Amino acid sequence: MSWSDRCPTFSVVQPPSLMLNRIFGLETEYGLLIHKDRPDHSPTWFAHQIRDHLFHVQRRGVLDLHHRGHDEPPGNGGFLRNAGRVYLDMGHLEYASPECHSLTDIVASDRAGDRLLQHAIEDLGFSDDVSLIKNNIDHETDATFGSHENYLVSRRFPFSRRGMAPLVAHLVTRQIFTGSGRVGSAGPQDAWIQMDRLIIPRAALNTRAGARLPFQISQRADFIVNDFFEWVQHNRAIVNTRDEPLADPNQYRRIHLLLGDSNMTEYATALKLGTTGLVLQLIEEGHAPQELEIDEPVEALQEISQDQERQWLIQLRSQKTMSALDIQEQLLDAAMRHCKGQDEETDWVLTQWETLLGDLRGDYQKLVGRVDWASKLWLLECFREAERLDWHDPMLKSLDLEYHNLNQTKGLFYGLLEEGRVPRVTTDTLIGLAMDQAPKNTRAYGRSELVKYLLGSWSGIDSDQSADSERLFPPYVINWSIFQVRGRAPFPMPDPFKTYVEDVRTHLQDVIA
Amino acid sequence: MKPSTMPERREGPVDPMPQSPRPEEGGGPRRQETGSPEKDNLMKRMRKVDPKQAERYRQRTGE
Numbered sequence: 001m002s003w004s005d006r007c008p009t010f011s012v013v014q015p016p017s018l019m020l021n022r023i024f025g026l027e028t029e030y031g032l033l034i035h036k037d038r039p040d041h042s043p044t045w046f047a048h049q050i051r052d053h054l055f056h057v058q059r060r061g062v063l064d065l066h067h068r069g070h071d072e073p074p075g076n077g078g079f080l081r082n083a084g085r086v087y088l089d090m091g092h093l094e095y096a097s098p099e100c101h102s103l104t105d106i107v108a109s110d111r112a113g114d115r116l117l118q119h120a121i122e123d124l125g126f127s128d129d130v131s132l133i134k135n136n137i138d139h140e141t142d143a144t145f146g147s148h149e150n151y152l153v154s155r156r157f158p159f160s161r162r163g164m165a166p167l168v169a170h171l172v173t174r175q176i177f178t179g180s181g182r183v184g185s186a187g188p189q190d191a192w193i194q195m196d197r198l199i200i201p202r203a204a205l206n207t208r209a210g211a212r213l214p215f216q217i218s219q220r221a222d223f224i225v226n227d228f229f230e231w232v233q234h235n236r237a238i239v240n241t242r243d244e245p246l247a248d249p250n251q252y253r254r255i256h257l258l259l260g261d262s263n264m265t266e267y268a269t270a271l272k273l274g275t276t277g278l279v280l281q282l283i284e285e286g287h288a289p290q291e292l293e294i295d296e297p298v299e300a301l302q303e304i305s306q307d308q309e310r311q312w313l314i315q316l317r318s319q320k321t322m323s324a325l326d327i328q329e330q331l332l333d334a335a336m337r338h339c340k341g342q343d344e345e346t347d348w349v350l351t352q353w354e355t356l357l358g359d360l361r362g363d364y365q366k367l368v369g370r371v372d373w374a375s376k377l378w379l380l381e382c383f384r385e386a387e388r389l390d391w392h393d394p395m396l397k398s399l400d401l402e403y404h405n406l407n408q409t410k411g412l413f414y415g416l417l418e419e420g421r422v423p424r425v426t427t428d429t430l431i432g433l434a435m436d437q438a439p440k441n442t443r444a445y446g447r448s449e450l451v452k453y454l455l456g457s458w459s460g461i462d463s464d465q466s467a468d469s470e471r472l473f474p475p476y477v478i479n480w481s482i483f484q485v486r487g488r489a490p491f492p493m494p495d496p497f498k499t500y501v502e503d504v505r506t507h508l509q510d511v512i513a
Numbered sequence: 514m515k516p517s518t519m520p521e522r523r524e525g526p527v528d529p530m531p532q533s534p535r536p537e538e539g540g541g542p543r544r545q546e547t548g549s550p551e552k553d554n555l556m557k558r559m560r561k562v563d564p565k566q567a568e569r570y571r572q573r574t575g576e
Binding site for chain 1: 553554555556558559561562563564565566567568569570571572573574575576
């Protein structure tokens with residue numbers, strides 16, 4: 001029996017079609033909802049239990065034995081059999097998908113992360129005590145936490161304000177189908193905002209500060225206060241400018257986006273990544289429309305999200321006023337002309353993008369099941385009508401939260417799914433495979449081989465109890481683009497498009513010998 | 514990334530991405546067919562939600 005026979009991956013079950021020369025990645029920070037008024041344990045305690053169960057009991061991966069950074073001591077997290085990562089970040093459980101070369105794979109890999117953590121909760125018997133919430137806000141304290149997207153582009157990508165104007169136009173307007181929606185709005189952020197060439201306190205804008213909105217279409221829009229910036233926890237920007245390719249820096253750049261919402265619908269996840277991937281391609285190839293530069297993109301982002309009439313009008317640098325739908329249609333038109341027919345996944349994205357924009361011009365209820373904000377708004381409106389509640393009733397915030405509950409017997413999104421109102425982009429079988437299998441056509445495949453080898457070789461090592469010598473000279477160090485097994489030379493993996501799998505096997509054979 | 518400068522990575526033959534059912538094909542929203550969620554289990558799910566849970570959901574700011 002060959003290795004591939006014994007170890008099928010989801011690409012064997014359902015061969016993915018590939019979006020041309022693109023690597024996708026998603027990072028999700030989860031919230032934990034404790035159900036007791038006076039709980040015995042904190043959310044952080046539960047997060048530690050879930051992580052430890054995943055690695056020590058379920059043996060889904062190997063914990064780091066070295067310091068990855070000042071806030072990532074040994075044992076804080078580790079790489080998984082599927083070559084993704086689970087770790088604690090700012091007190092949140094976070095899952096980073098493996099590198100994926102198709103939308104099919106990235107959607108399955110993202111959902112695999114949800115399921116890995118939810119299964120750990122159920123396995124621990126914690127289901128009645130805590131819920132895993134895949135959202136981006138806390139209504140009470142205005143805390144926010146992210147869903148980060150990663151797109152590999154060429155180092156020649158025009159990473160300048162002018163070069164990225166079409167990308168910004170897309171990112172500001174795509175929320176009309178990628179937003180997850182929320183009840184209310186966040187208070188003024190402690191941040192500085194760019195207005196023309198001035199940097200001023202955001203609170204000084206006095207635009208919607210203090211206004212109590214019933215509902216807006218994006219969770220993250222209120223927290224984005226810059227157009228370009230490198231920080232990730234303060235002064236969050238539409239485009240994060242940190243240059244960390246996690247690959248050969250001479251060939252690649254990683255576009256890192258943190259303005260998006262976590263999506264519950266697979267359809268919105270696929271369209272978010274698919275349309276953004278195509279806009280990046282238009283820019284790379286010099287075909288992106290240049291006349292769509294938005295005058296004040298941060299303001300536009302928030303105005304679109306909060307527009308109760310859903311007119312979504314914004315002003316361009318040219319002083320022309322356009323709607324978000326018009327801008328999206330221009331981007332779609334350019335993608336139709338230059339990208340159509342290049343691969344099957346691109347054609348799927350183009351078809352669905354066109355359909356979605358058409359439906360967005362009609363009643364929002366047509367989008368229920370495909371677009372998260374529309375699905376949530378419909379549920380809330382039905383409940384409000386039945387119970388005769390006004391928008392300020394606290395129950396609506398609780399329902400908002402429940403939409404994102406990953407417990408399939410409770411979560412409102414899963415209620416919609418159960419009712420047959422939600423189209424699927426992947427299958428439960430593929431998600432199940434993606435929990436322990438890496439895509440077979442990226443660097444993740446080689447890393448997955450390493451993790452499985454280590455799980456079989458270093459089963460006795462406990463990051464909490466390992467000796468000082470183990471901490472100083474850990475048996476293994478794994479990172480996204482390089483690893484080292486003790487006693488061997490470092491093994492670089494600078495090309496995310498390469499699997500390295502045969503080289504990794506040879507390297508590990510040498511270790512065994 | 515221009516195809517001419519990047520190696521072609523496709524591992525054909527490949528199957529098309531699963532087609533999302535169009536609403537009229539039965540996989541999408543069916544608001545017009547079934548009316549409000551009062552007629553199905555969605556309203557039951559919503560009524561089971563703890564009204565105070567949003568107050569209890571206190572998270573740290575992340576990234």
